[in-house]
Amino acid sequence: MVRGDAHMPAAVLVPLVLRDDAASVLLTRRTDHLHHHPGQISFPGGRVEKGDASPVATALRETQEEIGLGADRVELIGALPDYFTGTGFRVTPVVGLVHPPFELTLDTFEVAEAFEVPLSHFLDPANHLRHSLEIEGRTRHFHAMPYGDYYIWGATAGMLMSLYRVMTEVDPVRS
Numbered sequence: 001m002v003r004g005d006a007h008m009p010a011a012v013l014v015p016l017v018l019r020d021d022a023a024s025v026l027l028t029r030r031t032d033h034l035h036h037h038p039g040q041i042s043f044p045g046g047r048v049e050k051g052d053a054s055p056v057a058t059a060l061r062e063t064q065e066e067i068g069l070g071a072d073r074v075e076l077i078g079a080l081p082d083y084f085t086g087t088g089f090r091v092t093p094v095v096g097l098v099h100p101p102f103e104l105t106l107d108t109f110e111v112a113e114a115f116e117v118p119l120s121h122f123l124d125p126a127n128h129l130r131h132s133l134e135i136e137g138r139t140r141h142f143h144a145m146p147y148g149d150y151y152i153w154g155a156t157a158g159m160l161m162s163l164y165r166v167m168t169e170v171d172p173v174r175s
Contacts, residue, residue: 007090011055012045013063014080014095014163017116024116025160026098027152028067031112041152043093043159044069044111055079055092067114068105073098080162085155086140093159117147122160123167 015026030040044063052058056079060071074096083091104114121127122145129144131153143157152160 007084007088009048009055009058009092010046010089011048011058011062011092011094012043012159013059013074014043014093014159015063015069015074015098016095016119017098017100019100023119025119025122026067026069026114026116027150027156028106028114029112029150031108031110040154040156041150042156045091047089056094059092059094059096066107066111068107069098069102073102075099080159080166083155083159083162086135089155091155091159093162095163115150117150117152121145121147123164128161128164 017024017026026044027041028044030042044066045059046062046066048055048058049061052061056076060074063069063074064071075098076094076096078095080093080095083093085091106114127145127147129146130141131144132139132141134140142154143161144151144153145157145160146152
């Protein structure tokens with residue numbers, strides 16, 4: 001069986017906000033009452049629905065629904081490798097540039113807050129932590145990148161590690 005066959009397709013937007021002084025990453029904190037991943041830090045996104053033409057369409061639709069950021073405010077620049085979660089999802093992280101000014105309107109049922117973290121925080125290896133824990137007799141390893149009072153871990157941190165790898169990869173042809 002191919003690894004992705006049993007996984008539910010999903011997509012998220014990795015929004016890179018281009019501020020005058022520096023780029024930042026726009027993240028959300030999920031509300032505490034949600035059944036899946038309550039209170040966790042995440043990217044806007046969700047599972048692919050039948051009407052979605054592509055993972056990009058899913059990421060943009062979910063971003064509009066969750067934080068009110070319209071597709072017209074996002075300049076798509078590519079996608080990171082699919083991320084497979086321990087909870088059975090194959091997530092396509094779609095990367096887009098967001099040009100201020102913009103105004104967010106949060107779906108308060110799903111999103112407790114939206115906030116930005118300087119991109120430089122995620123590009124600094126000193127902020128890359130690796131942890132493990134045992135779940136149902138299996139050891140699970142995961143990344144974490146705490147920022148202030150925010151504990152960014154799991155799939156979100158894993159996708160941020162993919163972004164880090166892409167952004168810091170040295171091109172041997174140019175070196």
